[in-house]
Amino acid sequence: MEGSEYQKMAIVLSLFLNLLLLAAADESSIVFGTVDRSRYAFDIYTLPFQPLNRPSIITDEFKLTDGNSVNFNGHFPSSLFSNHSLHLIYVTERNGSSAIYLDSIFYGGSDDLRRRSALQLQKNPNRVQVQLVGNANGRISMKDRPSLVGEYLVYVSTHENPAMARASWTGVYSTHIQTGSTIRLTPAGVADYSPAVSPSGIWTAVASSGEKGWEGEVAELNTDIYLFTTRDGINRVRIVEHGGWPCWADEFTLYFHRRNDDGWWSVYMASLPENGRFGVDSVRTRRVTPPGLHAFTPAASVTDKSFIAVATRRVDSDYRHIELFNLETNEFVEITRPVSPRMHHYNPFISPDSSRVGYHKCRGRGKGLILENIQSPLPKTSLFRLDGYYPSFSPNGDKIAYIRMPGLYVVNIDGSGWREISSRYTFSTAWHPKIEGLVYTSVGPSFASEDTKVDIVSININDPDLKMKILTRGGENNAFPAVSPDGKWVVFRSGRSGYKNLYIMDSIDGESSGLKRLTEGPWSDTMCNWSPDGEWIAFASDRENPGFGSFGLFLVHPNGTGVRKLVQSGVNGMTTHPWFSPDGKRIVFTSDYSGVSAEPISNPNHFQPYGDIFTIGIDGYGLEKLTHNSVEDGTPTWGPKFLNPIDVERHDDLSICSFDDCHWLKITT
Secondary structure (H helix, E strand, O other): OHHHHHHHHHHHHHHHHHHHHHHOOOOEEEEEEEOOOOOOEEEEEEEEOOOHHHHHHOOOOOEEOOOEEEEEEEOOHHHOOEEEEEEEEEEEOOOOEEEEEEEEEEEOOOHHHHHHHHHOOOHHHHHEEEOOOHHHHHHOOOOOHHHHHHOOEEEEEEOOOOOOOOOOOOOOEEEEEOOOEEOOOOOOOOOOEEEEEOOOEEEEEEEEEEOOOOOOOOOOOOOOOOOOOOOOOOOEEEEEOOOEEEEEEEOOOEEEEOOOOOEEEEEEEEEEEOOOOOOOOOEEEEEEOOOOEEEEEEEOOOOOOOEEEEEEEEOOOOEEEEEEEEEOOOOOEEOOOOOOOOOOEEEEEEEOOEEEEEEEOOOOOEEEEEEEOOOOOOOEEEEEEEOEEEEEEOOOOOOOEEEEEEEEEEOOOOOOEEEEEEEOEEEEEHHHOOOOOOEEEOOOOOOOOOEEEOOEEEEOOOOOOOOOEEEEOOEEEEEEEEEEOOEEEEEEEEEOOOOOEEEEOOOOOEEEEEEEEEEOOOOOHHHEOOOOOOOOOEEOOOOOOOOOOOEEEEEOOOOOOEEEEEOOOOOOOOOEEEOOOOOOEEEEEOOOOOOOOOOHHHHHOOOOOEEEEEEEEEOOOEEEEEOOOOOOEEEEEEEEEOOOOOOEEEEEEEEOOOOOOOOOOOOOO
């Protein structure tokens, strides 16, 4: 038998053994953080307007969705449009995973008050959920810009693994609503984003990375505009270099956005030849919106060619708003700023009769979730998003310590007993396995240089005074403490040598009782975690490409021997924050292994809009993706108790909508 066959058999056997281990594993829970995700809950809204008659713009805003979870990227399907109903197809993240819903609201007559009442109706709306392949097991969880084409739904999904590190899982699919039959329209090995179906339904335009794949962009993706036939994905052709978020005005006119050399995001028009010979050389493009403001995520009207809707960021506003741009006069008409000037508005869409513009925005105050349930693909393991970062479970699993910048907090797993332990700037948490209530953290700025003053401290949460004991000295970026299972030692990273390496000290007295150096080299070893049996320490390191921001996961014995790489997301990839399962057989971590799954500008701020949560066996096999989001998931922990897969509320009102626009979307005067 050839060597490659032996290798294949070994991989299959390892996967089988990992499945057996998962089946035999005790019940547990994984908790992770997402940048500001718990601070916003979107609904979809609409405003009526008459685009070329400014006095006729109406400021009565209607909420179309039901206030359940996060609802975004809506679309008024033209095939269902009528004078006495509104139909909305959109993405929602309710029930632990995202799905596509179709809402229908019916009303009669022309009376404005009756119409407004119907639009605001929240009880028992006629809602039909379109079932998608794989949705039942939580493996599809990012479906963007859905379009209804007759009996077919065209949408984005991330459920297929391209089997390559840092290759985006994002592809465009078509599902027959009645039968559930699904085909992939995107070629294998290619990532497509932001699909838009032409008015006839014949063509679908996408922003695509093509065969070059994702190259690590966190702002504007390096995409071109491609066309293919909606029915089967064939006749694929590139028509525009450098562009994203396509939308159709008619069969031969497309709008899209790009960031220009002058720094401003602008909307462009692409004119396609009517002879059907599409290609980069035959499609003419021109800039539509002027410099001096950002304009992006355009929406065109198929019945009124005189205007487009865009999201904007202006010099005089900290918020993005929806505006109409008059293509005949080159003038903007503000739509949302008169209604809600201090909220972000996203991704406009226009009704088939050009009488309404839709968009999504944060819905305001509401009950905050300390833990949001996410559908888990792992048996006997529940999965939750936390309203914070760097969580860790207490030894018996009844409490969670976490960071909500800048302070350290502790909460019971049922949401009760929430309290601030320290208001100082902290990051990372760990519990002593033997001493009740003893929590470790790092005090000082995160993501800082080796000589920055950061120290490891311990705090007993049962101490009325919450006294903080400093365990390191010198303050040279000592961070990410993890306690050995016998409670005697703490492993941590320190920059005291000029590089960030790992050290071990006494868990009670700190480095005053001595210090052992665990790793050494001109690189960064960091984010360490101790296995439950004490045999291994997992950590993140850039040792294979120091200084270039590329991190992989490694294992080392506590005596410094046996260093080996566990997983890395490609040459330039980021794989960090490892944490052992309670049985020590697997590790949960965050990674850009599956690339980016949406155009970052279409979402709220995420510093790394590519982070997903994965697990892997400590033998390096059995990679499993747990989250499928266009947001930054990170800092996971794995606890010893199975938490019921339901949301856990904080027992007080929480102000939401406290999040920023994209940090890289600079406003230039």
